[in-house]
Amino acid sequence: MANLKTLAELTPGETARVVEIVAAPHLALSILEIGIVKGVNVLHLRTAPLGGPIQVEVEGFLLSLRRDEARAILVESNGKPGSEGWKR
């Protein structure tokens, strides 16, 4: 569990596995219901062109969320694709 960080700290192209959602109950529920639950793989794709929200791929669908929400999502980084066998 060396690579523990939040989703907001990933860099473009980095993949990670969701470990825990640490947020107020209401926000946590919103995040979980959209499909970001413990154990799913996320791929950080990019920050919005003008800054602000980030775009991630969660189990094959594309989602945008703000940094505030991303900070509530604790992940374990797998590093960049290719090195850890992430299949595109």
Place this chain on the structure above:
Amino acid sequence: MTRNSVRLQAQNSGLVRPVRRIALAGNPNSGKTTLFNALTGLHQKVANYPGVTVEHQTGLWSGTDCDYHITDLPGSYSLLPRSPDEAIASDWLSGCGKEPRPDAVICVADVTNLARHLYLVGQIIDLGIPTVLALTMGDEAERIGLSMDTARLSAHLSVPVVGVIAPQGRGLGELELAVRGVLAEPWETPPRGYLLPPAFENRLKEYAPKAGASDRQALFCVCGQHTGACTDSLEKVASQVRSELGIDEETARRFVVEARFNWHREICRDVEKRTGTARSGWTRRLDDLLLNRYLGPVFLTAALAIMFQAIFKWAEWPMGAIETVTGEWLPGLAGRVLAPGPLLSLVNDGIFAGVGSVVVFLPQILLLFLFLSILEDTGYLARAAFILDRIMSRVGLSGRSFIPLLSSFACAIPGIMAARTIPHRRDRLATILVAPLMTCSARLVIYTLLIAAFVPDQKLWGPFGLQGASLLGLYLVGIVGAALVAAIFRHTILRGPTPPLLMELPPYRRPRLRSTVLTLLQRAKTFLVSAGTIIFAASIVLWGLSSYPRWSHIEENYEARRAAVLGLMAPADQEVEMAKLDQEFAAERLQHSFAGYIGRAMEPLIAPLGFDWKIGIGILGSFAAREVFVSTMGVVYGVGSTDDGAALVDKLRADRDPATGRPIWTPLVALSLLIFYAFALQCISTVAVIKRETNSWRWPAFAFAYTGLLAYGAAFLTRQIGLWLS
């Protein structure tokens, strides 16, 4: 003849076909609306932006021996609603709304994204309502090498599963068989497939029987979901379970959500077979381009620039054609049929001039809706919201407000209705309040007229000209105004924390020609109906007000001078002199008409803005709807009369103040008027929609008052700055 009337006839003749009520539920972008269209043939918008189905639609699906009354519920991710939009679906399915529960539900899920779509499906199955799962996007799955074992999926979920490809009509027969199947027998709620942590499970098993309920009903109550099954004793049991576990309702829900997703991911691992490489390869490659750090904003700006340029330039030819018909052909025809007199004047100067000068803008409005609909259907609109979220959040709104506000460029009414998809109340109210500041197509009508009249047609760069730039500038005035007002509201009357943004970016899809065309036809109809009723009536009233009373001394004076010109002047000078005389006469008559008196009475109020009484009449008339201003000007300036084919633009430019001889319509007056209309909420329909959406008269009254003050203040400032500069 519609299907409904066929059915009524059948009932009258004694051949009654049973009608069953079916709800269509699914996530946004699941292909639910496409399936609805394929089943019922009653068309509704298909769009890619999450949550575009704002109000539910119904239609009739004729089965082999029974009819299905289908309700298309708004797309929703969950039955734990976060927005008023999602609440509609949840109320409907649990029978908490006004309507009784449907007989069965068709759950629509995107097969390429099954794990997540199953979440809502599972929640619906848990309600104990007969359910059929329809898997869409099978063609897309084939392309990316995904195959699905539907029989196994059906076994896991204990509900029938049918693959459908709605646009081609594939699988609809099987779907009907499955629906008939679940309706034929008493429905047995499938067992709960997901497992909660052992401590939770044990307590449910232990306590639920004490209240005479199933463990599923007990679970609903522990999570605080009141589906009508919660009895007092069950409520007591639920709070005992919560206190023993040391959790609250929301934490209990968290357990359930996680358990569901884990179960669904297991199912997917079992039933999905992937031979292809990329799931969203081509969407991702396009995103790399369209959401590129440098290219993304360029694309967005270019898309909007092309849209506005097109609205101004592409529409010129059809607009010219409409102008010819309503300005020359029809009045000419009327002139041949009717004898000169009040009736001809009513038809030509009132009806053709008034309605014609509004109908002429139909091409522009259709182009605007065409662009919006393409942006929506392709999935780019959600990307635009993603790019603009940072800017929107600066003023206290979110990227989600972008869609309602962009729709408000077409018309504030769909925009305000689309604001239902905004989960957060303050965000939603702020969006509703500033939506009328966005430049709607009715304002476009006024802008186009005044820009064509007072902005020289110069080239700026490439195909882009000064007139197009002015139009873009006015749109920017609306946007900046809306941003400032939103920021002020979010810091004063609607203060609160910025809500989260969790927005799906749907895969890029080709827009469907059929649905785009149907949308445009719908728009054209709505616009023409409003032109044909409100504006038609307003035109007649305005014609009456501006033509009567007729003063005999003015007419006699005119006749005498006319005779003098005809008798004494050389034939070469006669024409010029007559034209001058005609205009003086028209102006004098208008000045002494009812409209003239009303306009003069309000002149002191609008004089600080540089407006004369004719503009006053226009502003007054446009309280019904903004576009009436142009038709009013058409009537007031007598455009459309057979003797003078000159366009309204030329009339405005030529109008002089009889006392000073200076032009009334200086560029500064035009600018002040443009600024006034940029802010004023002069649209009864918008006021009515705000009332409906906020469920009180407080907000529409507030919106009307603040925009009115803003419009007056801004127009006043514009004039003062303009006078000071010149």
